[in-house]
Amino acid sequence: MLRQAGLRPTRQRMALAAILFAHGNRHISAESLHAEASIQHVPVSLATIYNTLHQFTEAGLLREVAVDGSKTYFDTNTGEHHHFFVEDDNEVIDIPDGQMGVGRVPEPPPGYAISRVDVVVRLRRIRG
C-alpha cells in the first residue's frame, strides 16, 4: 500500500498506517495520533508524525479537513463528503453521504477554477 503510493515502507509509516486505517473512517490530529502511537508502544517523534501525515495527504491516502480552531485534522475518508463540527469540544464528524446536498455552486471569478467545495455544519450541544 505504501509502496504503491510511492513511499518507502518504514517501520514508523507502517505503524502509523496501521493505526490510521485499522478501524474505518477517522478524524485525527497530529497530537492524538502521537498519543495513540505512544500507547501502542510505537515510538515516533512528533516531527515524523507531521511528516507522515503530510506525505500521506500528498499521496492521496488522507485528506486535510479545514474546520475551525487552530488544530489541523486529517480524515481517512478521502471521498466526497462534508462534516459536522462540534463547537463545544472541537470534534469532527462525517456527515453521512447523501444527507448533505450542495445546491447551486457559484460561478468562480475569472481566472479561477473550483478545486473543492467544503461544507461545515457547526453544531452546539443542547440540554443533556
Next chain:
Amino acid sequence: MLRQAGLRPTRQRMALAAILFAHGNRHISAESLHAEASIQHVPVSLATIYNTLHQFTEAGLLREVAVDGSKTYFDTNTGEHHHFFVEDDNEVIDIPDGQMGVGRVPEPPPGYAISRVDVVVRLRRIRG
C-alpha cells in the same frame, strides 16, 4: 456606533472601526489590520488589535471566518453568506448573495443543534 454596542469609544477602537468599516465589506486578519493602522499613523499594539477584533465580534459588528490556514479572518459582512477561498494566496472573497444555495441540510445528531452552516468554495488559479 461603539457606544451602541456597549463599548467605550476609545481612540484606538474608533480608529480601527474607521479602517474596518470605511470601504464596504472586507476580510481582514489581525496582522493586516495592524499593518494598515501603522500606515495610517495609528499606533496600536497587536494585543489591542486582537482584543478589539474579538470585542467587535462579540458585539456583532464582525464575524469570524473559518477557512483554511492557521490565520483567523474577520469579516465586516455579518449577514448570511459564504466564501471563496483562494488557495494560492490565502485570500477570502464573499460569494455574491443568492449565487450559493445550500441544498438539503442534514439532521444533526441527537443532542445537538445546528448553529451555522459554512460553505467554503476553494479556488485555484488557472492560466493567466
Next chain:
DNA sequence: ATTTGTGCAAATCGTTTGCATCTGA
C-alpha cells in the same frame, strides 16, 4: 553505497496573557 527517513531540539508563527500604566466617563 546511496538515497531517503527519523529524532531531537531549537526556531517560527499566530495568538494570548500578566501586569503596570494610562484614559474616558
Next chain:
DNA sequence: TCAGATGCAAACGATTTGCACAAAT
C-alpha cells in the same frame, strides 16, 4: 475617582526546520 482599556514583553500551543544519525534500496 476608578472601572475599564492599552502596551509591552513574556508565555503559549501548534507546527516547521536544521542537522546528525539510522535505515531502506
